Amino acid sequence: MSEPALPISRTARAVVFATVCLALTVAGHAYSAGVPVPPVAVGFGFLLVTGFAAVLAGAERSYPTILGGLLGAQFGLHVLFVQATDGTVHHGLGHAEHFRHAHGGTSMTLAHGLAALIMAFWLRRGEAAAWSLARRIAAAARPPRLVLPDVRVPARPVLRPMARVLPARTAPLRHSVSRRGPPPALSIA
Numbered sequence: 001m002s003e004p005a006l007p008i009s010r011t012a013r014a015v016v017f018a019t020v021c022l023a024l025t026v027a028g029h030a031y032s033a034g035v036p037v038p039p040v041a042v043g044f045g046f047l048l049v050t051g052f053a054a055v056l057a058g059a060e061r062s063y064p065t066i067l068g069g070l071l072g073a074q075f076g077l078h079v080l081f082v083q084a085t086d087g088t089v090h091h092g093l094g095h096a097e098h099f100r101h102a103h104g105g106t107s108m109t110l111a112h113g114l115a116a117l118i119m120a121f122w123l124r125r126g127e128a129a130a131w132s133l134a135r136r137i138a139a140a141a142r143p144p145r146l147v148l149p150d151v152r153v154p155a156r157p158v159l160r161p162m163a164r165v166l167p168a169r170t171a172p173l174r175h176s177v178s179r180r181g182p183p184p185a186l187s188i189a
Helices: 007-033 039-056 063-089 095-103 105-141
Strands: none
Touching (some): 007 039, 007 063, 039 063, 063 105
């Protein structure tokens, strides 16, 4: 697992995420809607996306996680931009035309979806590069480890108590009784 990000790198990553996200979203939305997005909506969207990204920027994220966050951000930004341009773009349109134009139908959905896919690819590559660089810097900043050669100490022989040496039994024992064989016959006299 990756290490937690420092607050300054967390903010920097959130700002990069929000900048890329807003730039493509505003361009795609303005192209699909046919009118520019008001600067107030872009600024408000930037603050919202930066705050959301700062919360999630504590660790390295995978492509599916980034894509999911971007799809959610695209939906939220779309709603924000539609609300911001509602009075100027859709003036004079009937209700059915207003709904279809405001929500963009297929072209608006494709524009936001394509923007999310492209941004997720870019941001994941940037995320991987940033975390790789951070790991390399952290590894270089650590004090060097003292590396000792692999010296093996010979094992000591195990000392066991010596067994008592007994004399060899060549002569018959003087104080022994042999009790083998049948009992001696008793004499009656």
